[in-house]
Amino acid sequence: MVNLAIIGTGLRANGHARAFSALKNCTIVACCDIDKPKAKAFAAEWNIPRYYNDIDELLTANQLDAAAIVTSDNSHCYLAIKCLEAGKHVLCEKPLASNEDQARKMVDAADKSGVINQIAFSYRRSGALYQAKQLVDSGELGAIRHVEGSYLQAWLSLYEAQSFDENFPFGLWRISKALSSGTLGDIGVHLLDFCTFPVGPVTSVNCILQSFEKTPGNEVGGIKLDANDSAILSVKFANGAIGTLHTTRWAYGHRNSIKLSIWGTKGALRIDLDKDYDSLEFCNTVQGGPLDWKSPFNWEAQTCRKVPDEFERFIQSIESGENLTPDFRRGAEIQGLIAGCFESAERGEWIHV
Numbered sequence: 001m002v003n004l005a006i007i008g009t010g011l012r013a014n015g016h017a018r019a020f021s022a023l024k025n026c027t028i029v030a031c032c033d034i035d036k037p038k039a040k041a042f043a044a045e046w047n048i049p050r051y052y053n054d055i056d057e058l059l060t061a062n063q064l065d066a067a068a069i070v071t072s073d074n075s076h077c078y079l080a081i082k083c084l085e086a087g088k089h090v091l092c093e094k095p096l097a098s099n100e101d102q103a104r105k106m107v108d109a110a111d112k113s114g115v116i117n118q119i120a121f122s123y124r125r126s127g128a129l130y131q132a133k134q135l136v137d138s139g140e141l142g143a144i145r146h147v148e149g150s151y152l153q154a155w156l157s158l159y160e161a162q163s164f165d166e167n168f169p170f171g172l173w174r175i176s177k178a179l180s181s182g183t184l185g186d187i188g189v190h191l192l193d194f195c196t197f198p199v200g201p202v203t204s205v206n207c208i209l210q211s212f213e214k215t216p217g218n219e220v221g222g223i224k225l226d227a228n229d230s231a232i233l234s235v236k237f238a239n240g241a242i243g244t245l246h247t248t249r250w251a252y253g254h255r256n257s258i259k260l261s262i263w264g265t266k267g268a269l270r271i272d273l274d275k276d277y278d279s280l281e282f283c284n285t286v287q288g289g290p291l292d293w294k295s296p297f298n299w300e301a302q303t304c305r306k307v308p309d310e311f312e313r314f315i316q317s318i319e320s321g322e323n324l325t326p327d328f329r330r331g332a333e334i335q336g337l338i339a340g341c342f343e344s345a346e347r348g349e350w351i352h353v
């Protein structure tokens, strides 16, 4: 049985509590939030016996095996290193850190501790993504030439200027440069993992980041709402392919849409998570696709093997002792790509990553 604490008891922590409570080999024994009344209410809601507002107290007062870090991004590094140094297995929310330097420190601390360390790239729960990787690796698409990926959300377009106050449901920290890495770091981070997992690493990037005005003066209670809302990336992959990846929170009509298309010399695949996490569409010259340009292409739906979600994978890893991916090292790799995007956007040029 894994005794687990949830650190951070905001919106996303409910997803952790729900998922971990449903696993029979895990018990949530404590929770912690700098906002103690919030931690108390969360503990009551999820039937968690103990709550804290201090990480040191949490770590010393409990026989914990593991911690899930679900706090706002700028505290991940500090909290994860505390937990790792105390010998606890850690599942950390994305993005791994606020910058590349912090991410490297987290990887070092994880290596030193030797415990299980994973990052919550939630869309790794898509069986279609693993099937896509297998189709690329096996050569069934031929040499990969072109990639298109998008992650679209609508929520910035759903709020009037007066809604951007301290009660803003998604947290003002998400849209402030000082407190987060904006849409790119919040949801773009998922897209970067989603696209590079099957296609392989990006070697260079050219990125545009844009922040649009949300309130007059774009500031609420001293918090500037200046983080990027939209990101458009041109990328070159190590395997020679090129791609275009984009993400925005101004995509009216999309609650949470992720799409990926991969085209190779012999075939193509496409994933649309709005339709299904565990199937993809596939088309190649061997599967009856045409070799001439006049005949129709035969796209076929492939049902894919289901894969564990981040919570199941974390507990499985603790039980087996094998640190399954995505781990902190993978989180840091993606953080490096995000850093390259920021540098490119600032300098207005291609950046080698």
Ligand SMILES: NC(=O)c1ccc[n+]([C@@H]2O[C@H](COP(=O)([O-])OP(=O)(O)OC[C@H]3O[C@@H](n4cnc5c(N)ncnc54)[C@H](O)[C@@H]3O)[C@@H](O)[C@H]2O)c1
Pocket: 007, 008, 009, 010, 011, 012, 013, 032, 033, 034, 035, 038, 070, 071, 072, 073, 075, 079, 093, 094, 095, 120, 121, 122, 170, 171, 186
């Ligand atoms: N994997 C996913 O799909 C997914 C989805 C949503 C959010 N997230 C991530 O989860 C994290 C939390 O997001 P959220 O939407 O719940 O934010 P939130 O603002 O609703 O909650 C964050 C909580 O962390 C607490 N906190 C901040 N610093 C702390 C510290 N040092 N110690 C203890 N508690 C602290 C805050 O008081 C707050 O209650 C973020 O990193 C976000 O990127 C991931």
